[in-house]
Amino acid sequence: MALNEEVNVLRQVPLFSCLEPLRLKKLAFASQRMHYDPTEVLFQQGDDADKAYILISGRAEILADGASGDIRIAELPPGSIVGEVALLCGGLRTATVRALEPLDVLAIEPQDFLAVLSEDRGACVRMMRVLAQRLAVTTSDLIAARAELAQSQDGSAT
Structure with missing residues (x-):
């Protein structure tokens, strides 16, 4: 992919x-194009946060460890960015991201990602x-899950 295509x-x-x-252009030049086959993992829950990924083509899924196996959190379409929160917070990945189909991404190193935010106030506000x-959304989902759990417990108590 040419630099201009990555910029687009x-x-x-x-x-x-x-x-x-x-x-x-600076960000595109600094990023690395990578390919993942279906079921291949971009990063695993618990890994160090080392890159953010922008999906060029293909879809991926976000998974979290659950008591009875992986819990699917979301599906990511092309144009999505994933892994950026871990770069901001530091530490370990809070979820696993896995390719659902052939997947091409641009991988961005932490220093390049943070430079964009520090150099551009608008990007920082958007973030x-x-x-x-x-x-x-997470708060809303949590409230709904707690209400559903309370309702199921009330129903089983009678």
């Missing part, structure tokens, strides 16, 4: 959509919005 891929990611062309939206 980055431009489609909401987090990077408002970056200046020069910054997009905060993305994280706030994810937190709102």
